[in-house]
Amino acid sequence: MKTTALLLALVMGGLNCVHADEEPELDGPVFASLIAPDPSDFASTVQLQQRLASGELTSVALVRQLLARIEALNKKGPRLNAVIEVNPDALTIAAHMDKERAEGRDLGPLHGVPVLVKDVFDTADKMQTSAGSLAMVGQPASKDAFVVQRLRASGAIILGKSNLSEWSNFRGRTIPHGWSGRGGQTRNPHNPDATTCGSSSGSAAAVAAGFVPVSVGTETNGSIICPAFRNGVVGIRPTVGLLSRAGVIPISSRQDTPGPMARTVTDAALLLSAMSGTDARDTATYQVPNGPVDYHALLDRDSLRGARLGYPLYGFGGVPMLTDPEFIRVGKILKAAGATLVPVLLANPAEGAFTWPLLQLDFKRELAVYLQTRSGLPVSTLSDIIAFNASNPGEENYGQGNLEQAQQQSFSQTSYFRMTSALKNNNRMAIDNALRNHSLDALLDLSSGVLKSYGARAGYPGITVPSGFDEDGDPTGLYFFGTAWSEASLLSFAYAFEQALKDSSPAQPAPEAAAG
Numbered sequence: 001m002k003t004t005a006l007l008l009a010l011v012m013g014g015l016n017c018v019h020a021d022e023e024p025e026l027d028g029p030v031f032a033s034l035i036a037p038d039p040s041d042f043a044s045t046v047q048l049q050q051r052l053a054s055g056e057l058t059s060v061a062l063v064r065q066l067l068a069r070i071e072a073l074n075k076k077g078p079r080l081n082a083v084i085e086v087n088p089d090a091l092t093i094a095a096h097m098d099k100e101r102a103e104g105r106d107l108g109p110l111h112g113v114p115v116l117v118k119d120v121f122d123t124a125d126k127m128q129t130s131a132g133s134l135a136m137v138g139q140p141a142s143k144d145a146f147v148v149q150r151l152r153a154s155g156a157i158i159l160g161k162s163n164l165s166e167w168s169n170f171r172g173r174t175i176p177h178g179w180s181g182r183g184g185q186t187r188n189p190h191n192p193d194a195t196t197c198g199s200s201s202g203s204a205a206a207v208a209a210g211f212v213p214v215s216v217g218t219e220t221n222g223s224i225i226c227p228a229f230r231n232g233v234v235g236i237r238p239t240v241g242l243l244s245r246a247g248v249i250p251i252s253s254r255q256d257t258p259g260p261m262a263r264t265v266t267d268a269a270l271l272l273s274a275m276s277g278t279d280a281r282d283t284a285t286y287q288v289p290n291g292p293v294d295y296h297a298l299l300d301r302d303s304l305r306g307a308r309l310g311y312p313l314y315g316f317g318g319v320p321m322l323t324d325p326e327f328i329r330v331g332k333i334l335k336a337a338g339a340t341l342v343p344v345l346l347a348n349p350a351e352g353a354f355t356w357p358l359l360q361l362d363f364k365r366e367l368a369v370y371l372q373t374r375s376g377l378p379v380s381t382l383s384d385i386i387a388f389n390a391s392n393p394g395e396e397n398y399g400q401g402n403l404e405q406a407q408q409q410s411f412s413q414t415s416y417f418r419m420t421s422a423l424k425n426n427n428r429m430a431i432d433n434a435l436r437n438h439s440l441d442a443l444l445d446l447s448s449g450v451l452k453s454y455g456a457r458a459g460y461p462g463i464t465v466p467s468g469f470d471e472d473g474d475p476t477g478l479y480f481f482g483t484a485w486s487e488a489s490l491l492s493f494a495y496a497f498e499q500a501l502k503d504s505s506p507a508q509p510a511p512e513a514a515a516g
Contacts, residue, residue, distance in 0.1 A: 026078050029189035029209050029232075035072040040065050041210035045113050045267045048213060052101065052112055059094035059101075059112035063157060066114055067091075070160075070211050078192050082205040084119045084183035085127050086160040093157050100155070107155030109270045109296070114159035116215040118203050119183070120168060121145040121258075122247035122373075123158060129374075131249045132166040132180025135388035139376020145247025146279040147216065147258050154274040162215055163202030167403070168251055169223060170199075170363055171389075175398045177201060178227075181389075188231055194474055198226035200235075203261050207233045214262045214271045220251045220359065221456040224259045225479060229447035229464045232475030234268045234494070235261045239484045240459035242288055243272075246281030250370055252362035253284070254420060255456055265465060265495040269295035272487065288485070295491050301499045303492040305338030309480075310440045313343050315449055326446055330467050330478050330497075334444075337500040344434050344443065346454065349426035354419050355457070360406035361416065382407050427458035432483055442486065442493055447477030455481045463487075465494040467501060 027033050030041075040048065040062055051057035067086065074083050087093075097112035122129045122141035130136035144152065151158065163183035166175065178186030178201030186201040188194040189209040196205055200217025204227035207215050217224045219237045228235025236259045243258045250256055260271035273295050279285045311321055311331075321327045321343075331341055364382055371380055379385045386407060389400045411419070431454055434443060445451040447464040455462040462481035470476055478497060480490045 026192055028078060028192065031073055031077060031189075031209075034077040035069060038065050038069075041069060042263065043213060044264050045109060045213050045262075045270060048113055049109055049111070059097045059157065060091060062112070063090050063094040063114055063159065066159065066211060069209075073209060074211070078187060078189070079184075080189060080192070080205055080209055081163050081178075081184040081186045082189075082202040082209060082211060083116065084130075084132065084161045084163040084180070084202065087158055088126050090114070090157055090159050097155055097157060107153070108274070109154075110151070110274050111155030113156055113214070114212050115151055115156045115271075116159055116162045116203060116206050116212045117148060117151075118164055118200055118215075118217050119161040119180075120164065120218055120249040121148050121161075121216065123148055123161075125158070127161055128182075129161075129249065130182055131168060132164050132182045133171075133385065133389075134181045134392060134394075135379050135385045136377055137182065138378055139374075141247065141374060143247060143373075146244035146277070146281060147275040148247070150275045150277055151216075156274070159212055162200075162206050162217075165199035165201060165223075168199040168218060168220065168249070170251055170359075170402055170406075172399050172401045172403070174401070178205075179396070179398070181394055190232055191472075191474055195230055196227055197222075197230040199223040200261070201227045201231075204228050204231035204233055204235065207231070207261050207263055214260060214267050216258055216271070216275070217261055218248060218256060218258050219456065220255045222452050224261065225447065225452050225462055225464045228261050229466075229477035229479070230475065232466050232469075232477075233261050233263055234265055234463065234465050235259065236268050236272055236463045236487070236491070237456065237461060238272065238487055239461045241282075241284035242461075242485070242487065243275050244277070244279035244282040244285050246279050247373075250363070250366040252359050253366060254362060254424065255359075255459060265463075265491060265498050266296060266299065268463070269299060269491050269495075272491075293488060295488055298488045298492060299495040300492045301496050302338070303489075304334060304496040304500070307339045307441045307493060308342055308439055309334065309339050309493070310342045310344035310434055310438055310443045312445055312449065312451060313345050315446065324446070326467070326470070326476055330446075333500050333504050334497065336504070337496055342438050342440060344438055344440070346434050346443075346451065347430040349423070349430055349454070349457070355423060357405075357409055358411070358416070358419055358423065360402065360409040361411055364406045364409055423457055424459065427454050428460065430454055431458055431460055431481070435483060442480050442482040442490060444481070445479045447479040449479065451481070452479065460484055461487050461490055463490050463494045465498055467497075
């Protein structure tokens with residue numbers, strides 16, 4: 001990515017200080033005018049492991065560097081507000097990881113690597129788990145979320161909690177993406193005036209800004225894919241049930257899933273494998289076929305050769321995809337890598353207006369169950385949260401219309417079952433029928449496109465991978481999606497595209513030369 005190239009150029013050029021009396025330029029996401037770059041800032045986990053294994057770097061030094069970067073950029077300078085809280089024990093944990101490495105204990109590819117998790121994951125430490133809400137500030141959780149347990153077992157250092165759209169974008173529908181009462185407004189490192197999109201804004205922005213190599217977000221409908229795309233990083237929405245939701249502040253178990261964010265597909269695959277596992281607290285994980293998968297081992301840069309990929313005939317506003325300059329550009333790269341692109345007209349599931357009320361009811365029910373697992377908070381019900389917000393409106397006073405509607409929401413069990421079954425099955429059929437009828441290996445769309453909700457409502461996987469930058473310098477992305485449990489294939493296609501994109505950079509032969 002262009003940030004890595006700029007970082008290396010700055011380091012090679014000997015930039016090692018920033019003058020306090022100079023007017024800072026918001027030269028993100030490197031922000032070299034505000035903090036001296038370091039080779040660790042935008043390194044992948046693979047690169048970091050090489051340096052850690054050789055002794056060139058320690059986890060303590062790495063954590064110190066990343067904490068200094070967060071200190072300089074999170075609440076100062078561009079005020080990215082991507083991190084809602086730093087783990088006060090991060091350096092102690094890093095020292096323990098260094099000790100284990102020195103003793104010959106290797107916990108795997110995340111050993112000693114800092115990770116941020118969205119502020120909806122329970123962590124049994126000194127940090128809050130609040131969904132960005134001031135109403136939830138109190139006694140920390142007593143038990144780690146299952147995916148946090150898995151991360152700790154892999155040797156990852158939980159560096160802190162990432163900011164989010166409050167209540168995972170469920171406080172009110174007019175509140176800006178990336179804002180929470182506790183964390184403020186998350187800003188996009190590429191362009192602080194641009195949207196961060198989706199509720200996992202902080203998780204994506206933190207990776208893009210060089211705060212951590214990888215992070216963990218959650219998605220109900222677009223909250224991993226959209227912020228990852230807008231912030232220029234890789235984001236995976238796994239099949240619902242692949243990753244446990246236990247110990248995660250919920251919206252709807254029908255659609256909720258944790259997912260990785262990273263700067264490379266390789267890192268995203270490593271993180272996905274580390275977090276996977278069967279969990280008695282979330283019985284949906286028992287549905288995962290074939291047990292644990294090493295997604296990294298299955299990455300194949302030649303996987304696009306012979307692959308049949310379906311794309312939508314029309315994008316936003318009914319504009320034909322074949323006239324879209326961005327799709328034309330990425331299409332040439334995909335074809336040069338050996339893929340066949342097949343136009344597809346996906347059936348419209350036609351859910352109507354009932355999808356949001358169903359999510360509101362799910363939130364009302366499932367939040368009540370989650371709150372029973374927490375003690376020492378000033379609230380214990382949704383009604384308490386609504387009352388707290390009414391008494392503490394804050395300067396923004398954004399309101400809480402969605403919480404209030406959720407509190408009043410109800411359906412008969414018969415209606416609820418009929419509607420939720422139709423919602424899931426219609427979206428699944430739209431995807432599965434397109435794959436089957438056109439003999440496709442996967443579907444794709446521009447990450448800015450119209451199809452992200454299909455997979456989210458079906459509970460099916462998707463991955464967005466950066467594809468470059470538009471004329472305004474904002475990130476662009478390509479979105480791969482498919483049927484249940486197709487993560488390995490989707491990751492491999494995304495990896496092959498990522499590598500082909502590198503090969504087609506200006507320093508390489510133009511992609512048109514090889515396109516058919």
